[in-house]
Amino acid sequence: MSFADLGLSDELLKTVTDAGYTEPTPIQASAIPSVLMMRDIIGIAQTGTGKTASFVLPMIDILAHGRSRARMPRSLILEPTRELAAQVAENFEKYGANHKLSMALLIGGVSMGDQVKALEKGVDVLIATPGRLMDLFQRGNILLTGCSMLVIDEADRMLDMGFIPDIEEICTKLPKQRQTLLFSATMPPPIKKLADKFLENPKTIEVARPASTNINIAQFVVPVAAQSFEKRKRLRQLLKQDEVRTAIIFCNRKTTVRELNKSLKQHGFRSGEIHGDMEQPQRLAELDLFKRGEINILVASDVAARGLDIKGVSHVFNFDAPWHPDDYVHRIGRTGRGGATGVAYTFVAPDDAENLDNIEKLTGQKIDRLELPAVVEEERPGRRRRERAPREETVEMAAPADAEVEAQPARAPRPRRDEPRFEAPRDEPRGGDRRRDRRRPNAGEAPDDGGWNGPIPDFLKVTLTV
DNA sequence: AAAAAAT
Numbered sequence A: 001m002s003f004a005d006l007g008l009s010d011e012l013l014k015t016v017t018d019a020g021y022t023e024p025t026p027i028q029a030s031a032i033p034s035v036l037m038m039r040d041i042i043g044i045a046q047t048g049t050g051k052t053a054s055f056v057l058p059m060i061d062i063l064a065h066g067r068s069r070a071r072m073p074r075s076l077i078l079e080p081t082r083e084l085a086a087q088v089a090e091n092f093e094k095y096g097a098n099h100k101l102s103m104a105l106l107i108g109g110v111s112m113g114d115q116v117k118a119l120e121k122g123v124d125v126l127i128a129t130p131g132r133l134m135d136l137f138q139r140g141n142i143l144l145t146g147c148s149m150l151v152i153d154e155a156d157r158m159l160d161m162g163f164i165p166d167i168e169e170i171c172t173k174l175p176k177q178r179q180t181l182l183f184s185a186t187m188p189p190p191i192k193k194l195a196d197k198f199l200e201n202p203k204t205i206e207v208a209r210p211a212s213t214n215i216n217i218a219q220f221v222v223p224v225a226a227q228s229f230e231k232r233k234r235l236r237q238l239l240k241q242d243e244v245r246t247a248i249i250f251c252n253r254k255t256t257v258r259e260l261n262k263s264l265k266q267h268g269f270r271s272g273e274i275h276g277d278m279e280q281p282q283r284l285a286e287l288d289l290f291k292r293g294e295i296n297i298l299v300a301s302d303v304a305a306r307g308l309d310i311k312g313v314s315h316v317f318n319f320d321a322p323w324h325p326d327d328y329v330h331r332i333g334r335t336g337r338g339g340a341t342g343v344a345y346t347f348v349a350p351d352d353a354e355n356l357d358n359i360e361k362l363t364g365q366k367i368d369r370l371e372l373p374a375v376v377e378e379e380r381p382g383r384r385r386r387e388r389a390p391r392e393e394t395v396e397m398a399a400p401a402d403a404e405v406e407a408q409p410a411r412a413p414r415p416r417r418d419e420p421r422f423e424a425p426r427d428e429p430r431g432g433d434r435r436r437d438r439r440r441p442n443a444g445e446a447p448d449d450g451g452w453n454g455p456i457p458d459f460l461k462v463t464l465t466v
Numbered sequence B: 001a002a003a004a005a006a007t
Helices: A010-018 A026-036 A051-065 A082-095 A112-121 A130-138 A155-160 A164-173 A189-198 A228-241 A254-266 A280-292 A325-332 A350-363 A389-397 A400-406 A418-423
Strands: A041-044 A075-078 A103-106 A125-128 A149-152 A179-184 A203-206 A217-223 A247-250 A271-274 A297-300 A315-318 A342-348
Touching: A010 A051, A010 A082, A026 A041, A026 A051, A026 A179, A026 A203, A041 A051, A051 A075, A051 A082, A051 A149, A051 A179, A075 A130, A075 A164, A082 A103, A082 A125, A082 A280, A103 A112, A103 A130, A112 A130, A125 A130, A130 A164, A155 A164, A155 A179, A155 A189, A164 A189, A179 A189, A228 A254, A228 A342, A254 A271, A254 A297, A271 A280, A280 A297, A315 A325, A325 A342, A325 A350, A342 A350
Parallel strands: A041 A179, A041 A203, A075 A125, A075 A149, A103 A125, A149 A179, A217 A342, A247 A297, A247 A315, A271 A297, A315 A342
Antiparallel strands: none
């Protein structure tokens, strides 16, 4: 199967092949011909499956062959987040470079002036988040009566975010005679209902979840104590020893994102942050810094979990285990894209056990627990000794024979051993046999990890000691 | 529980 077999125009085909694409992804192969035949589509697919091109490409051909009437927009693409909308707009510009199609990106957080101007000039395609679109509509800046093509992207995310009433209202503003494409990773009942109401005789296309198919991502659970400074320490350790090129670090809270980024910067990492409390220009600027490699670590809330397509992300860290298992799938999907390999670490504190359980149920696979050298506390003057978690962990990990050594109070003077450890861990294996059974199984041998076939991260080849 | 989205 090649792009040439899908029925796209020669002109567009050239653009696609010039961009270096030869073989369509499964969803592109099955969606594009149907979209060109003007069918309604339900696409059950995650981001990272080539979904965007599966509607952008045929849309360009359809628009190129039709004629615009009175400069009214002829198609509308709805996205749940501003960044995703911006990304689809980029795609549209890339693939539509050889066509005289105009486009307006209608998202919040940026001034309305330019958007209104573009609308007045007349555009073929609207790419929008629901809030700004409704706003502009209510102000009388948009007429949707010429929109004969509608794309509802990431419908389940829209549902999560409470956008479904908005979507329904927007649907009623569009002409009844139209083509509607709905994409969603999952099909919960409200989305099914939405599809029944607004799509006509849709063709359902389903492609496998990346989580169950993307064997390019090596996944690990990192047991951690609940305290955030413990987690930060563990994170720094992994960032250093794992030769991280580019990483996205997900936190569950915006405050955690801010704190963590600040802390990473203080420790000399080139990091940035993105979350919904930032001004939109700032959000885009940080994303741009990351894409250009000026920073190589992006600390993010779930605003960045879905759909963002950034090339070459080698690592994803879940600094907090996500509350929703779906989010896990989306987060780790930021790495291992386009056939590249990636590593995903999920920090799991004792309280996160249930979340982890749900994640493993959803993906249907058990995630390897990573055994790591203990994080050794430096003496922190003025800080009260913590009472619970570290001690519990110590007790759980220590073999009876070690109890005396392990039970030493944290404030007892000991050599600082964490720093040198990262410098030259493999030359100085420490620890006796009693430690060996705590290594990750198979460390240093041919990996048996459910299909991981990428290069083995260096630290996994090393004998881990405590 | 949190985050996202119109201001």
